[in-house]
Amino acid sequence: MATKASRAAARLMISPAVLLLLGWMIVPLALTLYFSFLRYNLITPGAHPFVGWENYYWFVTDPSFKVAMVNTLQLVGGVLLITVVGGVIFALLLDLPMFGQGIIRIMVIAPFFVMPTVSALVWKNMLMNPVNGIFGQIAKAFGFQPIDFMGQIPLLSIILIVSWQWLPFATLILFTAMQSLDREQLEAAEMDGARWPSRFIYIVLPHLSRAITVVILIQTIFLLSVFAEILVTTNGGPGTASTNLTYLIYVSSLLQFDVGMGSAGGVIAIILANIVAIFLMRMIGKNLDA
Amino acid sequence: MARAVSTKTKVINTAIVGTLGFLVFFPILWIAILSFKTEENAIRAPLEVLFGSGWTFESYFTVQARSDYFKHFSNSVIISVGSTFFGLLIAVPAAWAMAFVPAKRTKDLLMWMLSTKMLPPVGVLVPIYLIFRDLGILDTRSGLVFVLMMMNLPIIIWMLYTYFKEIPGEILEAARMDGATLREEILYVLTPMAVPGIASTVLLNIILAWNEAFWTLNLTAARAAPLTQFIASYSSPEGLFYAKLSAASVMAIAPILILGWFSQKQLVRGLTFGAVK
Amino acid sequence: MGRIILDKVTKSFGEVEVIPPLDLEIDDGEFVVFVGPSGCGKSTLLRLIAGLEDVSGGHISIDGKDATEIPPAKRGLAMVFQSYALYPHMSVRKNIAFPLRMAGLDKAEQEKRVMQAAEVLNLTDYLDRRPGQLSGGQRQRVAIGRAIVREPAAFLFDEPLSNLDAALRVGMRLEISELHKRLATTMIYVTHDQVEAMTMADKIVVLQAGVIEQVGSPLELYQRPRNTFVAGFIGSPKMNLIGGAEAEKMGAATIGIRPEHIEISDTEGTWKGRVGVSEHLGSDTFFHVQTEASPEPITVRTTGEKALEYGQDVFLTPRPEHLHRFDAAGLRIE
Numbered sequence: 001m002a003t004k005a006s007r008a009a010a011r012l013m014i015s016p017a018v019l020l021l022l023g024w025m026i027v028p029l030a031l032t033l034y035f036s037f038l039r040y041n042l043i044t045p046g047a048h049p050f051v052g053w054e055n056y057y058w059f060v061t062d063p064s065f066k067v068a069m070v071n072t073l074q075l076v077g078g079v080l081l082i083t084v085v086g087g088v089i090f091a092l093l094l095d096l097p098m099f100g101q102g103i104i105r106i107m108v109i110a111p112f113f114v115m116p117t118v119s120a121l122v123w124k125n126m127l128m129n130p131v132n133g134i135f136g137q138i139a140k141a142f143g144f145q146p147i148d149f150m151g152q153i154p155l156l157s158i159i160l161i162v163s164w165q166w167l168p169f170a171t172l173i174l175f176t177a178m179q180s181l182d183r184e185q186l187e188a189a190e191m192d193g194a195r196w197p198s199r200f201i202y203i204v205l206p207h208l209s210r211a212i213t214v215v216i217l218i219q220t221i222f223l224l225s226v227f228a229e230i231l232v233t234t235n236g237g238p239g240t241a242s243t244n245l246t247y248l249i250y251v252s253s254l255l256q257f258d259v260g261m262g263s264a265g266g267v268i269a270i271i272l273a274n275i276v277a278i279f280l281m282r283m284i285g286k287n288l289d290a
Numbered sequence: 291m292a293r294a295v296s297t298k299t300k301v302i303n304t305a306i307v308g309t310l311g312f313l314v315f316f317p318i319l320w321i322a323i324l325s326f327k328t329e330e331n332a333i334r335a336p337l338e339v340l341f342g343s344g345w346t347f348e349s350y351f352t353v354q355a356r357s358d359y360f361k362h363f364s365n366s367v368i369i370s371v372g373s374t375f376f377g378l379l380i381a382v383p384a385a386w387a388m389a390f391v392p393a394k395r396t397k398d399l400l401m402w403m404l405s406t407k408m409l410p411p412v413g414v415l416v417p418i419y420l421i422f423r424d425l426g427i428l429d430t431r432s433g434l435v436f437v438l439m440m441m442n443l444p445i446i447i448w449m450l451y452t453y454f455k456e457i458p459g460e461i462l463e464a465a466r467m468d469g470a471t472l473r474e475e476i477l478y479v480l481t482p483m484a485v486p487g488i489a490s491t492v493l494l495n496i497i498l499a500w501n502e503a504f505w506t507l508n509l510t511a512a513r514a515a516p517l518t519q520f521i522a523s524y525s526s527p528e529g530l531f532y533a534k535l536s537a538a539s540v541m542a543i544a545p546i547l548i549l550g551w552f553s554q555k556q557l558v559r560g561l562t563f564g565a566v567k
Numbered sequence: 568m569g570r571i572i573l574d575k576v577t578k579s580f581g582e583v584e585v586i587p588p589l590d591l592e593i594d595d596g597e598f599v600v601f602v603g604p605s606g607c608g609k610s611t612l613l614r615l616i617a618g619l620e621d622v623s624g625g626h627i628s629i630d631g632k633d634a635t636e637i638p639p640a641k642r643g644l645a646m647v648f649q650s651y652a653l654y655p656h657m658s659v660r661k662n663i664a665f666p667l668r669m670a671g672l673d674k675a676e677q678e679k680r681v682m683q684a685a686e687v688l689n690l691t692d693y694l695d696r697r698p699g700q701l702s703g704g705q706r707q708r709v710a711i712g713r714a715i716v717r718e719p720a721a722f723l724f725d726e727p728l729s730n731l732d733a734a735l736r737v738g739m740r741l742e743i744s745e746l747h748k749r750l751a752t753t754m755i756y757v758t759h760d761q762v763e764a765m766t767m768a769d770k771i772v773v774l775q776a777g778v779i780e781q782v783g784s785p786l787e788l789y790q791r792p793r794n795t796f797v798a799g800f801i802g803s804p805k806m807n808l809i810g811g812a813e814a815e816k817m818g819a820a821t822i823g824i825r826p827e828h829i830e831i832s833d834t835e836g837t838w839k840g841r842v843g844v845s846e847h848l849g850s851d852t853f854f855h856v857q858t859e860a861s862p863e864p865i866t867v868r869t870t871g872e873k874a875l876e877y878g879q880d881v882f883l884t885p886r887p888e889h890l891h892r893f894d895a896a897g898l899r900i901e
Binding site: 125270 | 300304381406409447542551
């Protein structure tokens with residue numbers, strides 16, 4: 001509650017942020033939408049005729065669109081599965097009494113601070129390279145044929161790399177949530193005769209459920225836009241084997257200079273992200289009231 | 291009450307968790323080691339790398355000479371610090387208004403601001419690219435400072451809002467009664483009290499901007515290229531030169547890794563928009 | 568100096584009217600206490616006077632000038648907040664000097680006034696500490712110090728003692744009263760504690776649901792409560808309020824009798840009853856007696872030496888000259 005004067009001041013103070021964000025949202029969005037209905041290629045000069053839904057039609061019917069959609073879903077789903085399960089395990093483990101917990105936590109969290117281009121390159125060359133990479137060297141030492149990660153299983157390789165980057169995030173958040181668990185609840189359950197698996201299922205997991213939801217929603221937003229990892233490892237290949245939606249749009253617009261097509265893809269990506277965002281906003285909105 | 295645990299259990303726990311943690315950390319440790327080896331020694335079998343000879347600082351000098359690390363480093367610093375600084379300038383007043391003069395719409399406004407963060411960058415890549423081209427700010431630091439500021443503005447506002455919320459409004463009212471103007475109230479009372487919150491907001495946003503790899507890769511070429519580009523240029527075929535790639539990687543991530551370790555506690559709050567404490 | 572007049576002041580938050588039109592005059596140098604149960608609008612009223620909230624209607628004048636549209640800083644008032652609202656990042660010295668610094672006084676003058684205030688409040692030894700290093704009572708004094716250096720037209724206190732423990736509260740109560748005597752400046756003091764109101768005020772304003780129930784000196788309110796609300800609110804232990812047949816006999820809807828105005832006897836009296844719980848305070852003893860007169864037990868106050876058994880039969884007799892009578896609307900019948 002406040003006075004007229006302070007409310008007026010508040011409006012003034014908040015307006016730069018609102019105007020900037022409004023402009024940042026509306027201008028590119030309107031342009032993307034507009035371009036998506038034009039035949040507009042940067043290499044072919046001249047008029048940009050209005051072509052209706054043509055760009056959408058070609059973008060969606062292109063076989064690589066279907067592949068990219070499937071890849072996007074596999075990438076998001078795969079990384080979520082690995083990071084959430086791994087994150088819960090790490091959160092539980094880090095919660096155990098041990099020596100040097102701080103140092104171990106710092107080690108586990110480190111990958112999060114590594115920029116995507118670095119982690120992708122390091123994994124591609126130092127770990128996954130079939131000749132000199134560590135995985136290859138270990139395979140050879142045990143007499144196995146090394147796997148050509150980027151050639152044979154490009155998408156899975158990228159899923160592994162991205163999971164490595166996001167595991168710390170999941171761990172950090174789940175571990176924080178773990179620490180707010182009331183220890184007396186666990187002791188009460190123990191007194192009630194609940195063994196460890198029951199305690200985990202009936203007490204720990206419900207307590208973590210909110211944090212897990214947050215992890216899933218926030219990661220999904222970012223995972224839908226995975227780009228740099230693909231760019232520096234496989235370039236979406238071989239063929240389109242590791243192309244996701246973001247990368248496909250990048251290829252159309254900045255490599256093939258087809259602004260119209262790229263924009264149509266952009267609109268589709270926005271719609272997809274919005275579906276996820278709605279769930280996320282609901283979650284956060286509820287949290288605001290609490 | 292924490293229950294007493296035997297030292298033996300603690301040792302076993304430490305061994306198990308430590309090993310797993312070490313495995314997660316290993317890739318980073320490995321490039322740190324490789325960066326100090328000569329090229330021919332860096333591609334040997336892991337044990338030979340560890341216990342063999344051929345330790346050298348040479349790669350670091352080669353990397354600096356070849357791709358001018360310091361230019362990219364200073365670009366990264368300017369872009370991440372600049373975008374955070376301007377973001378703060380805009381966000382502090384906005385967060386003040388929302389935290390201390392809440393109106394019926396404040397919550398909706400906050401949610402809307404956050405929702406702009408959900409916009410996939412690729413959806414607006416084309417128009418931003420064209421606008422930047424037409425304005426002649428492609429591959430400039432100021433262009434990137436602006437884009438990254440806009441990318442992170444919702445997070446900055448949100449974080450500041452949650453920190454400001456914890457400051458009792460009575461203190462600001464006291465300042466008002468004491469004759470402070472709005473500017474003085476924010477400058478002398480609110481800001482000093484919110485220093486810890488502002489610091490963690492700054493840290494998190496510098497980290498996010500430093501590692502941002504979509505806009506920095508698509509909107510820069512040579513002049514304004516930050517470290518993300520610097521590393522991307524090693525993707526092939528120099529990627530096969532392990533020692534140099536490792537040295538370049540270490541140089542790119544070391545500053546932010548250290549910063550990140552310091553701010554890990556605050557990270558949780560910022561990254562989950564306060565949904566997990 | 569500090570004469571404050573509220574003229575048909577109203578306040579609404581959206582649809583909800585918290586304060587219906589309200590008139591009040593506060594004379595210069597008066598110690599006025601707003602008292603009422605929580606949510607009665609007393610803090611809102613104080614914040615309206617301070618200028619921290621806008622009035623929805625009506626006028627507030629301070630020293631004859633219309634202050635309705637004047638921002639808080641310019642009204643010449645100083646406020647002590649419930650949470651003290653000290654600036655945690657500033658030393659005690661800087662806290663007290665803050666309003667002077669905002670007013671643009673030069674350093675030497677600031678220091679002089681801070682030292683004066685510190686002496687009055689016994690804070691001289693703590694000037695370089697941070698608020699976090701002080702006890703509750705010391706923080707309270709710093710908040711007061713910050714208020715007095717401005718030499719305001721009036722002091723506003725918003726439940727200043729509610730965060731202190733019982734012993735400190737009594738001490739601070741005396742200090743604030745002492746300060747008022749010394750400065751002779753208008754003070755408006757908000758509290759929900761009727762003991763604070765009774766002990767400190769020149770004039771008490773009893774509020775309920777934004778409406779002034781009664782204005783008067785502590786003794787006026789105690790001896791002649793205008794309605795059943797004031798009768799029940801002022802005084803501890805509470806006045807016994809009895810409805811039904813007993814009240815009708817005396818031509819009222821409700822009658823009230825204070826615990827100290829009831830004679831208790833083993834043999835005869837108006838109301839027959841049975842002793843319930845007794846509370847021995849040493850100086851006084853309170854008996855809760857269940858009678859036929861009312862479903863609620865009647866509280867009786869006697870000297871500390873009196874002792875009665877639990878379950879013992881007794882007789883109660885109200886002293887007629889101290890009986891209060893109220894009509895069906897709860898208003899006092901003279």
